[in-house]
Amino acid sequence: MKILVIEDERKLARFIKQGLEQHGHVADLTHSGSEGLDYVAGGLYDLVLLDLMLPGQTGFDVLQNLRAFGLNVPVVIISALSDPEKVVQGLDLGAVDYLRKPFDFNELLARIRVLQRRATLSDDVVLRVADLEMRLVSHTVLKNNRTVELTNREFALLELFMRRAGQLVTKNEIAEKVWAADYDMGSNVIEVHIYQLRKKLDAVGIPGLVETIIGRGYRLKVG
Template identity: 85%
Template sequence: MKILIIEDERKLARFIKQGLEQHGHVADLAYSGSEGLDQVAGGLYDLVLLDLMLPGQTGFEVLKNLRAFGLTVPVMILSALSDSDKVIEGLDLGAIDYLRKPFDFNELLARIRVLQRRTHSGDNVVLRMADLEMRLVSHEVFKAGIKLELTNREFALLELFMRRIGLLVTKNEIAEKVWAADYDMGSNVIEVHIYQLRKKLDAVGTRGLIETLISRGYRLKSI
């Protein structure tokens, strides 16, 4: 999942980001409500982790503005505020969950897995193309029963391609879905990661699976 953490306690924000990335997610940071709202509007996120006591805009104001702007990204509140009225207010404003600080990081991961199962219901928990299989919740990829060892970015890239089999995926789409909000479009980091993903797919007998469409983007061929 691509997750935005809106948290003004920078040490905590970096801790959450590191932990999420160690468990296969891609995470961005925002340190104020206004900054976070701008990033949600400009990026494609699967989940927002939102503190309530923020500079610029409170978490409640962020929730109100997200809905006012028609942004439907799921939001999980992480807050030291435990008053039941505050919990109810946050949920009524559209948050899907409320986790009180300090929290057990394993509980956060478990709640994210619940969201993944809810979002990727039915067959979408596993993406398949012939004998290539992606297990989204456990974050595993198999080709003919052989497990591929992919980095977080490589997994996210392959998931994007698997959801768009046979269709053009532009570099802009890849940057929005897989990379951080501050991605430099002038760099070649996307090309490097696609090269590494191709090498790993080639090694298990799927040579030429990812096509480069010059000046347009990439396409995953059906097998």
């Protein structure tokens, strides 16, 4: 899963991010409510972990604004506020779960697995380009019923390309939507991941699907 952590306690935020990535997730961090909303609006997140006591917009404000803007990403609240009224308020505003601080990290992972199972049991969302099929909920990519094994970053890259099939996708857009705060403008990490993605697509018989538009970005071929 690609997960956004909105937590102003930076040491805790880094701990959560590290733990999530050790268990196969992609995690981005932000430390304020308003910035978190920008990330959700511009990113492709499967889940948001949300603190309530944030500078500027509170977590409750974030929940209200997410729904007002039609952003339906699942949200799990992680908060030191243990008053039952706060729990009820958060759930009524659209959060799918509420975890009280301090928490056991294994419990957080278990709750994430529950959400993954629920999503898998619901109708999958499918993107199709040429012979390629991407199932967003079950997080699988198929070519003629043959599974294409991708890392989480490669999956996020391909999802962006498939959603924008036939359109130019700039390097800046990729950095914002797939890497967010983790991207180092001086690195070649995007080029390396696209190279690896192309190799895997080539291996299942789809050579040249991701085109380089020199000096501008990339495009997924259609037709």
